[in-house]
Amino acid sequence: MSSSRLLIEQTLAVAQRLLLEQWRQKRGLIFWAVFPSTMMLLFGLVYAHNDSMRAGLDAAAAGILVGAALFFSCLGGTVAVIAAERERGTLPRLLTTPLHPAAYFLGVVIAQLLLALMQVVMLYSIALAIGVKYHGSLFLGGLILLLSVFAYVGMGFFLGARFARRSEEVVVALSAIGVPLLVLGGTFFPLEIMPQGMQAVAHINPMLHMNQAFKGVAAYGMGWAELRFEVTFLFVFCGLSLALGIQSYRHLLGVEKSK
Template identity: 30%
Template sequence: MTAVTAARPAALPGALRLGVARTRYELRSYFRERDAVVFIFAYPVIMLAIFATVFGRDGDQIGEGPDAIGFAQYFLPGMVATGVMLSSFQSLAISIAVERDEGALKRLRATPLPPSAYFLGKVGQVLVGCLLQVALLLAVAALVFDVPMPTTAQAWTTFAWVFGLGAAAGAVCGVAFSSVPRSGRSASAVVTPVVLVLQFISGVFFRFDQLPSWMQSVASLFPLKWMAQGMRSVFLPDEALQIEVSGSWQHGATAAVLLAWLVVGLVVGVRTFRWRRRDDG
């Protein structure tokens, strides 16, 4: 008598392996949107060129003597921080809202793909996009504007953890904020003003110590101010501490605020994320 064994369905790969595969898919989709990619990659470079040219046209510098800092060098950290925010928070908040509005998330939820793999793919896309964007910005700053790059392992270590925490916090907050726009068409109109306001009050376009005190206090509640300050500690000499409001780089506070926003983004995202449009039940 021959025993008949029922065929078992093949097991799905692990979430990490699926997340890597999803990252590749997200990157292909991301770079196919050439207009959005060009804007996100070019925006910090263009803004750095504008500010370095306008403020430094007469050879002006911040400070005097051998400790003077060129405007291109001073504005570079803020542009690095805003580039990370564009590639993480703004990119995900808009793209996920559009995917939800077009029904892509609803269809994806009906597949065997674990939700964790989808979000890992988004985070992977953000990290790769941020790395490429920052690499381009630093290359332009060094080659075109002669901005000196850090030369110590300590400085690059600081850059790594500020970049990593900033990109992670921006990504999870972008996922959480993607539920705010009522439709994909309104996503840019809802998300972009938030990013612009934060740039103006966080020391990206202006020296942070010259902003009104109330504006400094508001900016201190949000991660962009701390990312910019953390990046200043990497790309500016210690002599620049004299123009910091606190007189310190505040690395501990930077890490604490970015971690807090990472946790807040995760909690809010888990509680509010929707796979369907508002009018789809």
């Protein structure tokens, strides 16, 4: 068997194992699905009740998906996976098997990507049912979502490998980090209504550029020309996040081997 084919098979096996573990944790899956669905329904009720704000519902759906749903599922999910593997002692056992280190990393990426796709379908099914409209290019929107998922997974590997040693730490860390990032990322409030100081800080928040890019496509029908800066930023940030995640993963493997 060729090395590339073996890598693909190992990667898919890792992704399947992680997805099966998610499936067995029925309670966690319920909360994973309820969180963005509830947010979408609540925003829908608010905007539907106020006709002057009705146009903002299209942008709200995009913000909830990129800013909240994918943040907690892809970044939070990756951190949780790494923390759980360290708690159970799975990583040292994996190092004694023929599993290629890259296969584990790629398996986590694929598992999170599939979960993200499910969230996209679920959230936009609800959004379209309550009157949300998607205005722009599906290809460009899909590219922005793909870059966002990869960036979140890379950040998740960095945080999980460097800081999260227990599952309990994941919830605390995500709450402490996530809520300010969501607010400054324009998930709940448009950037224009924030004080000047907050706007300056928000511009260094990658989540803001993810939100602006996907909102621009989904809610306002913008194309490549209008979103050139945001898409370029996402390409660069995605590359940096994955590089940082891979480096942190290698560091973690080195720590586990030395034990």
